Amino acid sequence: MADQYPTTHSEGPAGGWSSLKSIARIYGESWPTPAAIDTLRRQNKPGGFMCVSCAWPKPVNYHPFEFCENGAKATLWDLTNSRCTPDFWAEHTVEELRGWKDHDLEMTGRLTHPLRYDAGTDRYVEVTWDEAFQHIGAALKRLEKESVVFYSSGHAGLEASYLYALLARAYGNNNLPQSSNMCHETTSVGLNKVIGSPVGTIVWEDLEKADAFFFFGQNPGSNSPRFLHPLQEAKKRGAKIVTFNPIIEQGLVSFVNPQDPIAMLTGHETKISDQYLQVKAGGDIAAILGLCKRVIEADDHAQEAGTDRVIDCDFIAEHTTGLEKFAAVVRDVRWSDIERESGLPEAALRQAADTYIEAKNVIGVYGMGLTQHAQGALNVAMVVNLLLLRGNIGRKGAGCCPVRGHSNVQGQRTVGIAEKTKLIPMDKLKTLFDFDPPTKDGTTIVDAVKGLMEGRIKGFICLGGNLLRAVPDQKEMECVWAAQDLTVMISTKLNRSHLFPGKEAFILPCLSRTEFDQQATGRQAVTTEDSFSHISGSLGKRTPASPHLKSELAIVAGIAKAALDPNPKIRWDDWTGDYGLVRDLIEFTYPKDFKDYNQRLFQPGGFYRGNSAHDRVWNTEEKKAVFTTPDRLNALSFKDEPGRFRLITIRSNDQFNTTIYGYSDRFRGIEGTRDVVLMCEDDVADAGLQPGQTVTLVSDFGDGKRRELGGLVVTLHDLPPGTIAAYYPECNVLNAIDHHDELSKTPASKGIPVRIRG
Secondary structure, eight states: OTTTSOOOOOOSOEEHHHHHHHHHHHHHHHOBOTTHHHHHHHTTSTTSOOOSSOOOOOOSSOOSSOOOHHHHHHHHHHTBSOEEOTTHHHHOOHHHHTTSOHHHHHTTOEEOSOEEEETTTTEEEEOOHHHHHHHHHHHHHHSOGGGEEEEEOSOSOHHHHHHHHHHHHHHTOOOOOBGGGGTTHHHHHHHHHHHSOSSOOOOHHHHHHOSEEEEESOOHHHHOGGGHHHHHHHHHTTOEEEEEOSSOOGGGTEEEOTTOHHHHHHTOOEEOOSEEEOOOTTOHHHHHHHHHHHHHHHHHHHHHHTOOOSSOHHHHHHHEEOHHHHHHHHHHSOHHHHHHHHOOOHHHHHHHHHHHHHOSSEEEEEOHHHHSSTTHHHHHHHHHHHHHHTTOSSSTTOEEEEOOSSTTHHHHHHTTOOSOGGGSOHHHHHHHHOSOOOOSOOOOHHHHHHHHHTTOOOEEEEESSOHHHHSSSHHHHHHHHTTSSEEEEEESBOOGGGGSOOSEEEEEEBOOTTBOOEETTEEOOEEEEOTTSEEEEEOOOBOOSOTTOBOHHHHHHHHHHHHSOOOTTOOHHHHHHOHHHHHHHHHHHSTTTSTTTGGGTTOTTOEEOOOTGGGTOOOSTTSSEEOOOOSOSOOOSSOOOTTOEEEEEEOOTTEETTEEOOSEEGGGTEESOOOEEEEOHHHHHHTTOOTTOEEEEEEOOSSSOOOEEEEEEEEEOOOOTTEEEEETTGGGGGSOTTOBOTTTOOBOTTSEEEEEEO
16 A cells, blocks of 8 residues: 555755745745845844744844745735735625635735625625724724624734734723634743743743754744754754654754755755654653653662762752652653553653753753643643753753744733733723723633624624634634624735625725835834744835735724724824834833833844743742643543544645645645645554545544534555644634633644544
8 A cells, every 4th residue: 555655755855945946936926026035135134024924033143034935935925916906806706705715815915905895795895994994983882892802813013912902901801812822822821830931931042052952743844944044053063853743844854954055056954853753642741751750760860879960959949849749750650651642662752861861951842733732731831841850941051942833923912912811011001091991801712712602702803814714613613703793804815714704894904014114203113022032123115015005003093093982191193103102102011021112123133021931030829930740641632442533733834824825735745735634554544444535534522513524635644543634724624612722722723533434
């Protein structure tokens, strides 16, 4: 079978000529404006614009081309010459467009005019900005305050985000869920519980001093390719890299630096991972427990022999709590149980643990492969446990590194887009704006979707994003979304969320970050926060795609003026005219994080807003870093049964979140389609299937609801037995809204129970 149907996988390295060819293909398909090359030259540099793709930080000593394949694609996608004008709707109804693929919707180009849905013709029609704001404001005034949700993706800058949060609270609620609810909310909740910081602890200089990197469920090759540069440098100085991931990700196997002429000419590859362990989906708890078991065993032996301790006793005594209970569980757990739950042999885990022990400074890196599980917070806590054992948090070259997937998703939380009131300095808002902010916690995305299903949510404002495509229970969500009284989408391009309009529905087109933002006092800059808590200014230079576009901040202000009663201290027009005034408000509200904000806007590498855990200040309840004792060995909400598989959702290197650039997943050897289910050869045989067979995946969540996805071609791939994979967002139809991390309610998209119907 394997000879006839070879296992799909590209043996080629990440980066190199294939990366440049992929960028060139997108250039040819999108036909960007002639100034695109100049825009790329300025990308992620001081005085330039900050990439709209991932949140990987910007180094002080930047490269000539400080962008990656995905960042270039995102920029070219924004700068396309294609336009989705009101004339488009004369030829297409909403019902017809529901049959289009995600890629084809985006290929219509940039939205050019504000639009209102006309139910009589099933089309969007042009509307003036004043008319749109008046209708939206009137609808918001009619609706009950608690029935409206203010959602945001990670696209908008800090200035618009701050005012968006103010809009919601002045309106009367804290219903401010954000795209992190669906990916890294587990980090915000889980890390905060154990180290007192909701974000990662490292800065750029730590990458340069680390002796080892341990990766868990993160794929830099597709999701944050600029990370490969410091990894390559780390390998050159002798650092070790150990990777845990169910699926082989080429960026963690080998890399050819596109900015190295010799490497490009010779094809010289840098081997990235020294050890690559294909853990079962959901088996990271057991795998990390195995690493910790080896560390504690080695420390026990050192004590018996009277040699130097393996664990950092001074650090643990001064800075941590809970080690004794955790160590007792570690000593008692059997290697056979660890092997069964992780799918990894004891010898391989011992080898990885020895790499950890031998390294002085270790950085633990993780992504959504850990966070998107029913026990995602426990996954995160286990990474912290491993790091704490040898004092690898709060010193140079060491720390915890969650990699965020959207350019400003972390920063939006920093400036107030949060549903939890304890995170917001409400007293500062009351002083600044002379109103009483609501004190009731708002809704998460999970609760908002359930509220829609129960008829409690009547209106949704979306500051960016493609929410209907991103959430679980996608089919049911489409039905209940359209039943709302009001839907407002602030967008740059057409997407599937526009195709299920509420009773009143508007599409409000906004500027891209690459474009001039000209306001009353002149050209405006916006700011973003990266994964390392650094703030950078962003200045667009391109001519806007349409003279009818408004900035995200101007749109937020326009809605606010129409929906809220006048308040002399809430000066929407002044703030729209000068974003520096908004930055002054942010500095007053968060003085420790944003001191001298306007003066540091274009500091190379961004200015650091600080991190308590980085300085070994633990803002936990215990005022120390916490060892977490696991009560289970996997992160799943279900048990293995014959015929039940663990489905992980994956992204192609030809997409960014729900944006599908094309149908070439070259790292996995899949071309021209996304309608596949990846399985190992043994699973295909045991299930009585054949490679190339078309099958249907059926949810096995157990709540009685029918969820299935058909038309998927069985495709051989290198995966652990029992673990299968298929593409996001298509697989969201299989995930239940009640299937989420216990603490954060992040959807468990990396461990969905399914069965296969031939």
